[in-house]
Amino acid sequence: xxxxxxxxxxxxxxxxxxxxxxxxxxxxxxxxxxxxxxxxxxxxxxxxxxxxxxxxxxxxxxxxxxxxxxxxxxxxxxxxxxxxxxxxxxxxxxxxxxxxxxxxxxxxxxxxxxxxxxxxxxxxxxxxxxxxxxxxxxxxxxxxxxxxxxxxxxxxxxxxxxxxxxxxxxxxxxxxxxxxxxxxxxxxxxxxxxxxxxxxxxxxxxxxxxxxxxxxxxxxxxxxxxxxxxxxxxxxxxx
Amino acid sequence: xxxxxxxxxxxxxxxxxxxxxxxxxxxxxxxxxxxxxxxxxxxxxxxxxxxxxxxxxxxxxxxxxxxxxxxxxxxxxxxxxxxxxxxxxxxxxxxxxxxxxxxxxxxxxxxxxxxxxxxxxxxxxxxxxxxxxxxxxxxxxxxxxxxxxxxxxxxxxxxxxxxxxxxxxxxxxxxxxxxxxxxxxxxxxxxxxxxxxxxxxxxxxxxxxxxxxxxxxxxxxxxxxxxxxxxxxxxxxxxxxxxxxxxxxxxxxxxxxxxxxxxxxxxxxxxxxxxxxxxxxxxxxxxxxxxxxxxxxxxxxxxxxxxxxxxxxxxxxxxxxxxxxxxx
Amino acid sequence: xxxxxxxxxxxxxxxxxxxxxxxxxxxxxxxxxxxxxxxxxxxxxxxxxxxxxxxxxxxxxxxxxxxxxxxxxxxxxxxxxxxxxxxxxxxxxxxxxxxxxxxxxxxxxxxxxxxxxxxxxxxxxxxxxxxxxxxxxxxxxxxxxxxxxxxxxxxxxxxxxxxxxxxxxxxxxxxxxxxxxxxxxxxxxxxxxxxxxxxxxxxxxxxxxxxxxxxxxxxxxxxxxxxxxxxxxxxxxxxxxxxxxxxxxxxxxxxxxxxxxxxxxxxxxxxxxxxxxxxxxxxxxxxx
Numbered sequence: 001x002x003x004x005x006x007x008x009x010x011x012x013x014x015x016x017x018x019x020x021x022x023x024x025x026x027x028x029x030x031x032x033x034x035x036x037x038x039x040x041x042x043x044x045x046x047x048x049x050x051x052x053x054x055x056x057x058x059x060x061x062x063x064x065x066x067x068x069x070x071x072x073x074x075x076x077x078x079x080x081x082x083x084x085x086x087x088x089x090x091x092x093x094x095x096x097x098x099x100x101x102x103x104x105x106x107x108x109x110x111x112x113x114x115x116x117x118x119x120x121x122x123x124x125x126x127x128x129x130x131x132x133x134x135x136x137x138x139x140x141x142x143x144x145x146x147x148x149x150x151x152x153x154x155x156x157x158x159x160x161x162x163x164x165x166x167x168x169x170x171x172x173x174x175x176x177x178x179x180x181x182x183x184x185x186x187x188x189x190x191x192x193x194x195x196x197x198x199x200x201x202x203x204x205x206x207x208x209x210x211x212x213x214x215x216x217x218x219x220x221x222x223x224x225x226x227x228x229x230x231x232x233x234x235x236x237x238x239x
Numbered sequence: 240x241x242x243x244x245x246x247x248x249x250x251x252x253x254x255x256x257x258x259x260x261x262x263x264x265x266x267x268x269x270x271x272x273x274x275x276x277x278x279x280x281x282x283x284x285x286x287x288x289x290x291x292x293x294x295x296x297x298x299x300x301x302x303x304x305x306x307x308x309x310x311x312x313x314x315x316x317x318x319x320x321x322x323x324x325x326x327x328x329x330x331x332x333x334x335x336x337x338x339x340x341x342x343x344x345x346x347x348x349x350x351x352x353x354x355x356x357x358x359x360x361x362x363x364x365x366x367x368x369x370x371x372x373x374x375x376x377x378x379x380x381x382x383x384x385x386x387x388x389x390x391x392x393x394x395x396x397x398x399x400x401x402x403x404x405x406x407x408x409x410x411x412x413x414x415x416x417x418x419x420x421x422x423x424x425x426x427x428x429x430x431x432x433x434x435x436x437x438x439x440x441x442x443x444x445x446x447x448x449x450x451x452x453x454x455x456x457x458x459x460x461x462x463x464x465x466x467x468x469x470x471x472x473x474x475x476x477x478x479x480x481x482x483x484x485x486x487x488x489x490x491x492x493x494x495x496x497x498x499x500x501x502x503x504x505x506x507x508x509x510x511x512x513x514x515x516x517x518x519x520x521x522x523x524x525x526x527x528x529x530x531x532x533x534x535x536x537x538x539x540x541x542x543x544x545x546x547x548x549x550x551x552x553x554x555x556x557x558x559x560x561x562x563x564x565x566x567x
Numbered sequence: 568x569x570x571x572x573x574x575x576x577x578x579x580x581x582x583x584x585x586x587x588x589x590x591x592x593x594x595x596x597x598x599x600x601x602x603x604x605x606x607x608x609x610x611x612x613x614x615x616x617x618x619x620x621x622x623x624x625x626x627x628x629x630x631x632x633x634x635x636x637x638x639x640x641x642x643x644x645x646x647x648x649x650x651x652x653x654x655x656x657x658x659x660x661x662x663x664x665x666x667x668x669x670x671x672x673x674x675x676x677x678x679x680x681x682x683x684x685x686x687x688x689x690x691x692x693x694x695x696x697x698x699x700x701x702x703x704x705x706x707x708x709x710x711x712x713x714x715x716x717x718x719x720x721x722x723x724x725x726x727x728x729x730x731x732x733x734x735x736x737x738x739x740x741x742x743x744x745x746x747x748x749x750x751x752x753x754x755x756x757x758x759x760x761x762x763x764x765x766x767x768x769x770x771x772x773x774x775x776x777x778x779x780x781x782x783x784x785x786x787x788x789x790x791x792x793x794x795x796x797x798x799x800x801x802x803x804x805x806x807x808x809x810x811x812x813x814x815x816x817x818x819x820x821x822x823x824x825x826x827x828x829x830x831x832x833x834x835x836x837x838x839x840x841x842x843x844x845x846x847x848x849x850x851x852x853x854x855x
Contacts, residue, residue: 053436074440075435076438076439076441079435080438087436091432091433092433093429094430096429100422100425104434104439107422108439116419156438294664296667342842344843345843347659348602348663351660352793353839355793356790356835356838356839356842359790359831360835360839363828363829363831367826478786479786485667486664486667486668489664522674523675523676523679525671526672526675527668527672529667529668530672533664533665534665537661
């Protein structure tokens with residue numbers, strides 16, 4: 001446990017040559033909570049993820065992780081510090097098997113093949129991917145690949161996990177399984193920030209919700225508070 | 240663990256099979272040396288090209304540095320070839336570190352072009368810096384010391400030397416197939432951004448891969464110098480050699496342990512076969528084969544073989560596929 | 568001063584032809600995102616085709632240009648359909664290897680057909696020179712330069728004023744968007760490759776009166792074409808002109824004042840410098 005929030009985003013601006021994707025966005029995440037990040041399409045959610053996880057350097061503002069300033073640090077440094085993420089368009093390593101995909105994440109924490117394999121199998125069990133261990137990642141269906149995205153990030157032993165639309169495109173059974181998995185992940189002490197469009201998932205899972213619209217934060221609070229916030233309703237209706 | 244040892248066993252079998260070559264084909268010893276040597280150098284190229292996915296068309300420069308270092312140290316300073324070989328490996332490792340640091344910020348075709356440019360510049364330096372390299376006339380390795388009484392210019396001795404080299408190269412490739420480093424190379428090859436999310440530093444890893452690939456290539460370059468005993472920039476620093484190594488690895492199966500070796504055996508033996516009809520037949524064959532491989536069998540001969548095996552071994556649909564590599 | 572002007576002018580004239588060699592590569596990359604590693608081989612093809620026409624039918628290279636152009640477009644279209652289109656969706660290194668393979672096949676077929684010995688032609692104007700203000704211009708090189716200008720202007724006209732030119736530019740900008748607008752990007756790509764090959768072949772024809780040709784000369788031209796396109800910006804067709812001129816002048820000055828042995832190296836060093844410092848090229852962003 002650390003003193004203070006595990007992640008602090010302070011007044012982040014992201015300007016893409018004239019297009020202001022993020023404007024003065026601040027939020028803070030407490031360790032152990034599940035924070036939902038919602039907003040209409042184009043609101044800047046994935047951009048914010050990219051800034052937090054090191055793929056983008058913000059035009060202004062800062063990001064603090066585990067109390068340290070990590071603004072502009074590359075993704076691999078953040079991964080080593082304990083930040084894992086999934087990508088909205090899933091990108092497993094296609095020619096490698098499911099086991100190998102997860103193994104690569106496990107190798108971050110140990111250089112021993114034996115130990116890394118142990119950890120990889122643990123993660124495969126947790127995520128229900130054991131039957132597919134020898135399958136090339138490209139051969140899985142969408143649900144499998146989304147599950148693999150999560151598994152790979154878990155293998156890093158993260159303290160903070162950024163999940164980007166991990167249930168989009170899944171059927172209700174698959175969605176429920178994923179929600180259950182996310183709960184189990186949180187129960188193991190991992191903090192989760194989840195971006196999602198499927199309202200029932202995000203409202204059901206999140207302890208708190210942050211709403212973005214046109215790159216600005218327009219609301220923050222418990223799911224109930226946010227759902228009844230007129231600005232939020234207007235943002236979604238107007239989209 | 241089982242897979243790892245199985246591959247190692249095959250490795251041993253391949254090497255043992257090759258040891259019989261001089262006894263089986265005593266009149267084709269030159270060809271044998273070249274096949275084994277190029278198998279080793281293609282495997283070395285593959286560390287960067289197939290495992291890490293960075294297509295270099297400038298590896299001839301590394302062959303050349305390896306060869307010239309051994310030759311120059313031997314001719315000008317009387318340094319025995321085994322130290323010359325190690326010096327060549329160290330030098331190319333250093334060159335690769337600098338070269339990689341410069342070019343690995345570039346992605347895609349720009350990287351490939353930069354490898355060609357750097358190699359070409361090195362070739363021009365070799366031609367023009369006559370005092371150092373003997374210029375376009377090249378160098379003649381007139382004599383070498385005799386370790387344990389062995390004549391290093393004897394083709395049979397050379398064959399076993401390059402076979403040892405191939406063994407080293409194959410062991411490196413085998414190591415890549417299961418180690419953390421090998422996996423980080425593959426991650427970068429498959430998806431660099433995704434690899435970064437896994438904690439892998441792409442530039443640093445690529446530079447390391449290049450250094451390993453370079454030193455291993457240079458080792459072959461030194462042995463090539465001994466085999467040729469007379470070599471000039473046109474032979475060891477030519478872009479044609481770079482392309483040849485890349486194609487051998489790719490046609491055989493890039494990113495696999497045995498692919499480059501298979502490629503070398505098939506291509507160089509075929510080239511020798513057709514040499515009677517058409518002098519430059521081997522290059523034409525390379526061209527046709529790479530087109531066919533790229534179009535119909537991108538995994539190379541190794542991949543094509545695996546696909547064939549998979550299709551023959553596939554159980555009836557509906558039956559779960561057997562899980563390999565089970566939980567210990 | 569005259570010597571400097573001389574060196575400069577030779578560089579500019581050569582640069583003009585380099586521009587023609589490179590402009591086709593730039594067009595192909597702009598429209599198709601393919602780096603054509605066989606580009607120089609098409610230059611060599613143009614040289615040998617003109618050689619054949621001259622030796623067997625007595626057709627002067629300059630007069631053969633229209634024929635070479637048509638032949639180049641046809642050949643390029645066939646190569647594109649047969650070898651490039653099927654792999655258009657594959658990762659980059661695949662097209663690199665494919666075009667390397669095509670290049671190897673072409674150069675070795677040329678070797679097989681024409682032999683390895685250097686060949687050249689000798690016309691009534693091969694050694695003619697023009698003297699202006701104390702500077703001597705090589706006749707053939709000057710004519711080649713002028714024809715190059717005409718060809719490039721013609722290309723510019725095609726790209727900006729014709730339907731197919733607009734189709735190619737749209738495809739270069741954004742293939743999917745172009746498809747949505749009803750543009751047949753397959754045809755656009757095929758023609759872009761055809762025109763690119765034709766440009767390469769024509770530059771070969773223009774070089775025949777001034778150079779010896781051997782089957783392996785293609786590699787040299789491929790490298791020159793790369794330098795030109797990188798200097799000018801990959802995909803930037805007008806930039807290739809600047810790129811060619813810079814290459815020509817750099818080589819000429821470098822060879823005259825620093826070292827003639829390292830002539831080719833100067834271009835390569837400029838090439839690396841631009842790749843590292845300004846990868847988009849010296850003349851701005853990529854556009855056709």
